[in-house]
Amino acid sequence: MSSALTTSKVAAIYALEDTLKGMPQANLETRHHFAPGVYVRELRIPAGVCLTGAVHKTEHLNICLRGLLKVVSATADDRMVEAGDIFVSPPGTKRTAYVYEDTVWLTVHATDETDVAKLEQMLVHNDRRLLGVVHSDPVMVDRLDYERWESDAGINAEFLNELKQIPVTSSVVEGLEIRESGRHGMGVFATRDLKAGFSAPAVVRGDLYCWSRYCNHSTVPNAVMRDLSPVYTDLVLVRDVGAGEEVTVNYEQVINRRLER
Numbered sequence: 001m002s003s004a005l006t007t008s009k010v011a012a013i014y015a016l017e018d019t020l021k022g023m024p025q026a027n028l029e030t031r032h033h034f035a036p037g038v039y040v041r042e043l044r045i046p047a048g049v050c051l052t053g054a055v056h057k058t059e060h061l062n063i064c065l066r067g068l069l070k071v072v073s074a075t076a077d078d079r080m081v082e083a084g085d086i087f088v089s090p091p092g093t094k095r096t097a098y099v100y101e102d103t104v105w106l107t108v109h110a111t112d113e114t115d116v117a118k119l120e121q122m123l124v125h126n127d128r129r130l131l132g133v134v135h136s137d138p139v140m141v142d143r144l145d146y147e148r149w150e151s152d153a154g155i156n157a158e159f160l161n162e163l164k165q166i167p168v169t170s171s172v173v174e175g176l177e178i179r180e181s182g183r184h185g186m187g188v189f190a191t192r193d194l195k196a197g198f199s200a201p202a203v204v205r206g207d208l209y210c211w212s213r214y215c216n217h218s219t220v221p222n223a224v225m226r227d228l229s230p231v232y233t234d235l236v237l238v239r240d241v242g243a244g245e246e247v248t249v250n251y252e253q254v255i256n257r258r259l260e261r
Helices: 003-021 116-123 138-153 157-164 251-260
Strands: 029-035 038-045 050-052 060-073 079-082 086-089 095-110 176-180 186-190 199-204 207-209 223-229 232-237 246-249
Touching: 003 050, 003 060, 003 095, 116 251, 138 251, 186 246, 199 223, 223 251, 232 246, 246 251
Parallel strands: 223 246
Antiparallel strands: 029 038, 038 095, 050 095, 060 079, 060 086, 060 095, 176 186, 199 207, 199 232, 223 232
């Protein structure tokens, strides 16, 4: 799908969303299910409802348990969805649907988080600045999402400058290197194919390591910062990474976990 068509469909979905806000609102039932490493959001939608969704930040699985509906997505072809259909949505997905039969819709996300409010922040957004770049330019999506996070978190230039003054400890980890990034400044890159679970020191007894300092933000990160003890944090890959690929984390998730400690 061309970026122009994507942009046009996003604009149409937002226009519909604005219209729907001025109409009587349906009472949709939402249920939340958790298992180790998995969050499932269940939405029950009565027949006759037209609805729009938020923009999804991450790739996720969709399952239609029951019902029949027509789904129009900004980043995919229009489709009829019925009970038993299972498909994957990419990052940047925003869609609208008209429901012909009472429907039960599941979205499945890989996360250990169980706080519903935090999950909403982690998984979706309604930032219209992404209009026109949704899914067509992942790096721009990540840049705009980072700017949104900065604004929401109240981070200013003075604070960022203080962070830059923190001494950084260099280390050598076979398979990783620091070099210029197309995302922002310097970045962490794989020099060979790396498997999920590969790790590098991020923070050790208060010392900030280069693998943490230069790891850039992504809405769909391939790594996380994992606390191994109160004084030791690792940068850990959550999926396989190919040679030359940049290693990224989600700053919002990292900071939220720090604030909880």
